[in-house]
Amino acid sequence: MDITTVWEKxxxxxxxxxxxLIVDGGAGLPDPEKGGTELQIAxxxxxxxxxxxSSCGLLELVGPGITPGSGPGHLALFGYDPLKYNVGRGxxxxxxxxxxxxxxxxxxxxxFATLDDSGKVSDRRAGRIExxxxxxxxxxxxxxxxxxFEGEFFFQTVSEHRAVFVLRGAGISGNLNDTDxxxxxxxxxxxxxxxxxxxxxxxxxxxxxxQVKQILADEHPANGILMRGxxxxxxxxxxxxxxxxxxxxxxxxxxxxxxxxLIGMDVVPKPGGMKERFQALEANYGEDYNFYFLHVKxxxxxxxxxxxxxxxxxxxxxxxxxxxVTALNPDVLVVSADHSTPSLMxxxxxxxxxxxxxxxxxxxxxxxxxxxYACLRGSIGLRPATxxxxxxxxxxxxxxxxxx
Amino acid sequence: MDITTVWEKxxxxxxxxxxxLIVDGGAGLPDPEKGGTELQIAxxxxxxxxxxxSSCGLLELVGPGITPGSGPGHLALFGYDPLKYNVGRGxxxxxxxxxxxxxxxxxxxxxFATLDDSGKVSDRRAGRIExxxxxxxxxxxxxxxxxxFEGEFFFQTVSEHRAVFVLRGAGISGNLNDTDxxxxxxxxxxxxxxxxxxxxxxxxxxxxxxQVKQILADEHPANGILMRGxxxxxxxxxxxxxxxxxxxxxxxxxxxxxxxxLIGMDVVPKPGGMKERFQALEANYGEDYNFYFLHVKxxxxxxxxxxxxxxxxxxxxxxxxxxxVTALNPDVLVVSADHSTPSLMxxxxxxxxxxxxxxxxxxxxxxxxxxxYACLRGSIGLRPATxxxxxxxxxxxxxxxxxx
Numbered sequence: 001m002d003i004t005t006v007w008e009k010x011x012x013x014x015x016x017x018x019x020x021l022i023v024d025g026g027a028g029l030p031d032p033e034k035g036g037t038e039l040q041i042a043x044x045x046x047x048x049x050x051x052x053x054s055s056c057g058l059l060e061l062v063g064p065g066i067t068p069g070s071g072p073g074h075l076a077l078f079g080y081d082p083l084k085y086n087v088g089r090g091x092x093x094x095x096x097x098x099x100x101x102x103x104x105x106x107x108x109x110x111x112f113a114t115l116d117d118s119g120k121v122s123d124r125r126a127g128r129i130e131x132x133x134x135x136x137x138x139x140x141x142x143x144x145x146x147x148x149f150e151g152e153f154f155f156q157t158v159s160e161h162r163a164v165f166v167l168r169g170a171g172i173s174g175n176l177n178d179t180d181x182x183x184x185x186x187x188x189x190x191x192x193x194x195x196x197x198x199x200x201x202x203x204x205x206x207x208x209x210x211q212v213k214q215i216l217a218d219e220h221p222a223n224g225i226l227m228r229g230x231x232x233x234x235x236x237x238x239x240x241x242x243x244x245x246x247x248x249x250x251x252x253x254x255x256x257x258x259x260x261x262l263i264g265m266d267v268v269p270k271p272g273g274m275k276e277r278f279q280a281l282e283a284n285y286g287e288d289y290n291f292y293f294l295h296v297k298x299x300x301x302x303x304x305x306x307x308x309x310x311x312x313x314x315x316x317x318x319x320x321x322x323x324x325v326t327a328l329n330p331d332v333l334v335v336s337a338d339h340s341t342p343s344l345m346x347x348x349x350x351x352x353x354x355x356x357x358x359x360x361x362x363x364x365x366x367x368x369x370x371x372x373y374a375c376l377r378g379s380i381g382l383r384p385a386t387x388x389x390x391x392x393x394x395x396x397x398x399x400x401x402x403x404x
Numbered sequence: 405m406d407i408t409t410v411w412e413k414x415x416x417x418x419x420x421x422x423x424x425l426i427v428d429g430g431a432g433l434p435d436p437e438k439g440g441t442e443l444q445i446a447x448x449x450x451x452x453x454x455x456x457x458s459s460c461g462l463l464e465l466v467g468p469g470i471t472p473g474s475g476p477g478h479l480a481l482f483g484y485d486p487l488k489y490n491v492g493r494g495x496x497x498x499x500x501x502x503x504x505x506x507x508x509x510x511x512x513x514x515x516f517a518t519l520d521d522s523g524k525v526s527d528r529r530a531g532r533i534e535x536x537x538x539x540x541x542x543x544x545x546x547x548x549x550x551x552x553f554e555g556e557f558f559f560q561t562v563s564e565h566r567a568v569f570v571l572r573g574a575g576i577s578g579n580l581n582d583t584d585x586x587x588x589x590x591x592x593x594x595x596x597x598x599x600x601x602x603x604x605x606x607x608x609x610x611x612x613x614x615q616v617k618q619i620l621a622d623e624h625p626a627n628g629i630l631m632r633g634x635x636x637x638x639x640x641x642x643x644x645x646x647x648x649x650x651x652x653x654x655x656x657x658x659x660x661x662x663x664x665x666l667i668g669m670d671v672v673p674k675p676g677g678m679k680e681r682f683q684a685l686e687a688n689y690g691e692d693y694n695f696y697f698l699h700v701k702x703x704x705x706x707x708x709x710x711x712x713x714x715x716x717x718x719x720x721x722x723x724x725x726x727x728x729v730t731a732l733n734p735d736v737l738v739v740s741a742d743h744s745t746p747s748l749m750x751x752x753x754x755x756x757x758x759x760x761x762x763x764x765x766x767x768x769x770x771x772x773x774x775x776x777y778a779c780l781r782g783s784i785g786l787r788p789a790t791x792x793x794x795x796x797x798x799x800x801x802x803x804x805x806x807x808x
Binding site: 029058063064065066067068069070071072083084086088089092109149210227229257287318342344345348349350351352372376377381382397 | 405407410411661730765768769770781782783785786787791794795796797798799803804805806807808
């Protein structure tokens, strides 16, 4: 029994407002040289004060031992079990650049990459080329590639080395392997079809990859592409349909705007840097929405770069801006993360993330610090992240009683 | 959704080595006269030191309130949900004596027992007869019993009072009740069929039991048999197929070698006593395997005998040998138990067992003792035991990221 479907039946239209402040990859591992995790080392007087008047705990995003991508991580926090609502990076990336995906479009995430003379990947991100160069290359590809297909395709810039490929037409499928080998020193992989009905799509993708290689032959460092997360777009049931929530997303990165749009949230256009995002939340807080998602990206980026101090700084910046959120006095304020990104590992990880729920009806516990260890002793316990939406709805008095 | 099937999709071939050190029945209940549990009273400096640099927690083996047999307990630790992968004791015992079970064979565990004049059980283990006597009795039974059946049967010694019965042929089923009443003072029970297709097998077993009673009429103390765990053999998907693990089992008791073989592990032949088993692990540790299962049996036997001090001694012996395992420097070292066997109860019990996971990426917590209480405050929390395999794979970096 998927417990989230019970909330669907119990959620009514009345109740309070909920804010989710999600610090991407905010959790980590203790670094012996630093004497703690990033959250433990960061000076966070505001978060800690908030923790003292919250219910605290830990969330496991997708399942034990499973390292979540950011898409699945966020879906879990929003009450969509990622094992049930399986959405690929391609679809999320397309939605994130405001691309109007139509049902059954096949989307894939693209990296511009550097290939060496033997065709092997020497840089999976082509030195993180400028977005302007990316735009020029996408235009070139869109212009010159010809696919033997009655439908159409779109090749569009996201940012830096990131682009999106969308295929639209009859008889296509997203059931293909990535061409991205996820490592350097290897050639891009074949987009092998994983089922019979993906044969044709695989051929189209092979042809695309081959033509792009010719078209970019003289470009440097972006002389090839890597594709991953092929997926056929099927819209998900919205937050409104499921939980009677009208949501607003304040996020700067395409992925997060994408996942929000996928579940029917409105999205603040290009809110900008961290401070601007907190301001955008303030500016949009009101009667039009009852669910607000404020996203902080750079905690994850610094973690992925193995920059412990950098991640600590991002967390401290979040802390300094937190009073702007608490000043809005939402009925329920949630702070959590979509996965751990320990600087020690320079990668996402499976370790559970701390969570706090502040609100009039939270069962306040003894936790006085917002970190991976203090929250272990909180009243929420260690739970699947999908539980968070139910607890948030309940704390906002948005769920009817079950039975009489 | 069975989360273990998600790891199947995410497990790749690369990653580190995992050692499971399983202290059978190692957990218990506090004895008021002793001032703690067996694990609390035992002097375990090495285990405790290991706990200080591990993630700790508690595992529930089969489910809340469910007392596991050793088979289900181990299957859970290996990531096989025992409610889904239901294997009877008979099949495990047969595998454990290197009996080459064929698909659809029906196996049962047999105890030689003492029956009184009225046919009631007076000793369920026939005074733990010598293995040599067991062999003579098995030969006699194999020789003299005639079953009205076109297939064949096998009646083979395990050790002491333990034997195995295997039925091979068409139209048989393992869906029978045990004849073992699990207590003295009662007559053996009828092997009642639990489904229509087990009628014929039930008749064959009734006939076997009756003939054995005649054949052993003059034997003492082993003048009867008790049978349990009837099961039709269906091989399980292997650790290699499921999780890309090549496993080696170092265990002395047939049951544990059996469960290991059932999931495709290689088994060290007759490793011998506890010290010899630790040596066998050392001798076999290398490039051929990436998953090692080292089993300690006597903690359970002492617990079942109600011998608190004896169990404490076994735990202390494990502790003294632990440095030989840590010296191998595996990427992931797990210490846990397949169930509790509180000396106070002289039996297996449902109480969760402590677990520790040591490794470079473990989220080290504040726990400084390996016991049932200290581990409650660990970062793993209290979880189903099936989660352990996912956490172990993750810590060994043997799982891909989920989604993008």
